[in-house]
Amino acid sequence: MKQQIKIKKRMSCVSFVVILILMTMAAPLRLQAQAEDIDVRFISPQHDAIWIGVKKIEVRVTGVKPEYLRSVAVYLDGKLVKEFNSPPYRLKYNFGQVPKNRKLEVLVRRRNQRSIRREIHSYYLDDFQEVNVLQVVVPVAVMDRRGNYVSNLKKEDFIILEDGVPQDISYFSKSGKSTFHLCLLIDISASMRDKIQKVKEVAREFLKQLMSKDDKSIIVFFNHEVFEDSDFTSDFNELDNALAIAFPYGATALYDAVAYGVRLMKPIIGHNIIILFSDGEDNSSAIDPYTIINIVKRSNSVIYSIGKKKYMNQYDQYQELLRKISFSSGGITFFLDDVQDVQKTYQKIRKDIQAKFLIRFSPRDKRKRNRFRKITVKLRNKRGYKVRTMKGYYY
Template sequence: MFFFSLLLLLAPSLAAQDDASPTFRIESKLVNLFVNVTDQNGAIVGGLNKEDFKVLEDGRSQEIAVFERQSEMPLDLILAVDTSASTFKDRTRERDASKAFLHGLVRPQDQIAIIEFATYVNLLVPFTNKASQLEHGLNSLKGGDATALYDAIYLASDSLAKQHDRKVLVLVSDGGDTAKSTTYQQALEHALRGEVMIYSVIDVPIEASAGRDIGGEHALITLAEQTGGKSFYVEGGNLEKAFSKVSEDLRTQYLLGYYPHNQMRNSSFHRISVTIPRAASSDFMVRYKAGYYSEAAEQQPKRRVPMD
């Protein structure tokens, strides 16, 4: 009797479901793009509006749902300092310039961590906004023989991926990876999956060519370009100037967000294009990450040493 009564109660809703066509709803993840715009002379272009930008994903137009000018979104930033043997002569300069950079950058809403990388990757300071803790960590820089650059990127991206704000990795190094653990492609993919922007501060030997790792420098430049960050060479030992450029770049970004639609199926990587249609392509330099990965599994490194 109870079962029969229940059927009578459900009958109207079941009939309505039969008459109506089935409805499917797909939840799209918001894709955030941090975009920098400069003119032909390298000057920052401010004052642009949402309507000035056009976003394509895999060649398909996307509607901009979120727009902010000169984003004040908090920073989750990891400063990664190369302490391998080749950087020993610059250790004091790196430490002092890093202190000035962090003092000028950190705000109450920001979270900064510090790691060093040589043969292994070591966590010196976990995420904090306390300048005294950051300074203490920089005073404890040690050294090592090899350069685990790609391990540092992979592990830092791992840590940043768990954060919720603008995710930035600032690398201070003079060249490439000699640890041969994580590969370049694995490091880049992990950074893109973690939505991490890489800023490379390249501090090469003073001598014209002795000791330089040109391939390593190119890798640092490309990592920055692909993730929407930027690379800066330290000119004449002026590390402070390079850090100042990083800080300026982070403070003058546009935030563009969209929910992907008409998405290309069976693609693990979605390539992004951002343009300013009203201007000639040569008028502005528009910088942003190359794209993002879907949820498909990534290739794992053969060996990865966790940060202490």
């Protein structure tokens, strides 16, 4: 009887050891299973996009519990930006005012297992610069004597000249058929407190009516600073969320905002549009009026300016500057009596954008001279039609 009890005890001990071994073996198996299911990706910024200004860097790690992770580290161009010990893996980062070739990496360190590394890159700017040399993009609006947009023209109807020399048209898009990149610059200085809600409502409806699935937009706010909380996107919900966060305060850095928008669009080839809304003159920019005009002359975007109508000779310099900004780019300037007029103004801008023809040409003179090249667009046998386009470009 005693011997039987001893045997049972030995069997119990053996069973306990076997169970312990199985549990020890099972733990790595669970971790291995989790390792196979783990997904690491950047949510923001977007891969193959332009990273400029203050942007959100966000990493999402799924398929594994946070307690199985040692850390999540974010690197920019090989340098540590931040190391996280728990979610969310999110931060704001200022990429600067000038677009550069950048690389973001995330290193996910797991307990008792190899690390996982993922990376994304900004758009390779040298490719853009090379295309810039080979292709010049010219958006063109044509109107008849009554001020109606003309939409039934063909490639053969257009003549394009650079410094008076005819150029061969390499690409032609009919009116309303070209996709675009749009930058919406919205003033949120303190003076906008009683206007911002209306402006946001109209901007929201404007984007919804204008954009197709192939168009991309970005919203940039400015007061005494310039900032944006999203990348170029075709997702209307993302743009809607960006509009919702605007809260007016501070002074007005109008020139800085325009310069920011121009630099943001500069590396992008295609139909580029900037729409500026501000209710007052600049009182906070680091850039002076002379400099901003020179920056705009080097822009590759059509700029629409919406400002406040002057009374009793107020804002003369401000209004003249807005006119120059839009005129040189082939855009239009609007001055409003009341913020309620902004809806009609956005409708006019939408109509103008959708009426544009898009012409591309490869300049005969490809030598870089760092000078302004004048562009002229004419029509064959179309008397009484008025052509509006960019005045030229620097190369």
